[in-house]
Amino acid sequence: EVQLVESGGGLVQPGRSLRLSCAASGFTFDDYAMHWVRQAPGKGLEWVSGISWNSGSIGYADSVKGRFTISRDNAKNSLYLQMNSLRAEDTALYYCAKGQTLVVPAATLDYWGQGTLVTVSS
Amino acid sequence: QSALTQPASVSGSPGQSITISCTGTSSDVGGYNYVSWYQQHPGKAPKLMIYEVSNRPSGVSNRFSGSKSGNTASLTISGLQAEDEADYYCSSYTSSSTLFGGGTKLTVL
Numbered sequence: 524e525v526q527l528v529e530s531g532g533g534l535v536q537p538g539r540s541l542r543l544s545c546a547a548s549g550f551t552f553d554d555y556a557m558h559w560v561r562q563a564p565g566k567g568l569e570w571v572s573g574i575s576w577n578s579g580s581i582g583y584a585d586s587v588k589g590r591f592t593i594s595r596d597n598a599k600n601s602l603y604l605q606m607n608s609l610r611a612e613d614t615a616l617y618y619c620a621k622g623q624t625l626v627v628p629a630a631t632l633d634y635w636g637q638g639t640l641v642t643v644s645s
Numbered sequence: 646q647s648a649l650t651q652p653a654s655v656s657g658s659p660g661q662s663i664t665i666s667c668t669g670t671s672s673d674v675g676g677y678n679y680v681s682w683y684q685q686h687p688g689k690a691p692k693l694m695i696y697e698v699s700n701r702p703s704g705v706s707n708r709f710s711g712s713k714s715g716n717t718a719s720l721t722i723s724g725l726q727a728e729d730e731a732d733y734y735c736s737s738y739t740s741s742s743t744l745f746g747g748g749t750k751l752t753v754l
Binding site: 628631634 | 648677679681683689690691692693696697702734736738739740741742743744745746747748
């Protein structure tokens with residue numbers, strides 16, 4: 524059974540940093556691209572970033588480019604999102620999602636975690 | 646890039662069929678056969694319902710079907726059931742990102 528478990532969310536002041544993690548199990552982690560998708564309270568889904576199976580290809584939404592960094596550790600079956608210079612508009616539930624293929628961008632996200640909440644507020 | 650356009654809400658009675666549209670451009674929906682649909686119940690994670698326009702993952706009811714014409718994709722749910730009440734999101738591959746629609750709230754009357 525595929526499982527994706529996010530952690531690292533919390534309350535953070537504007538301008539500060541936070542690092543999210545996603546622990547994956549139930550599939551061969553290094554065979555697939557992985558992604559972060561966020562959902563602001565009461566709003567829709569927004570793709571944030573994706574990383575290919577070997578970290579050779581990475582993409583970011585314009586809204587986070589230059590501030591967020593995605594990475595993965597295939598030996599630990601883990602995905603990360605380093606978020607710097609956080610803004611109030613980054614407040615959202617952040618989901619880790621498995622791509623259906625090796626590469627980014629994703630055509631299909633076939634499994635999702637339950638999300639970790641990031642709140643940016645003073 | 647702008648989000649894909651979906652109606653904010655649709656409704657139907659049990660047993661009826663409904664269709665949710667998802668309109669993009671030739672750079673996304675119209676340019677690739679890579680449209681997906683996700684179902685999200687309140688407080689839950691999204692669940693993949695349709696991928697590559699019209700394919701159903703294992704375990705998804707055949708009451709759910711997808712199609713595409715030009716720059717508009719559609720999700721049809723037939724034999725509407727109470728458990729289908731949820732938010733539905735379309736997404737499309739683009740050359741640089743994954744684009745989502747704004748979401749459609751389905752109400753089963």
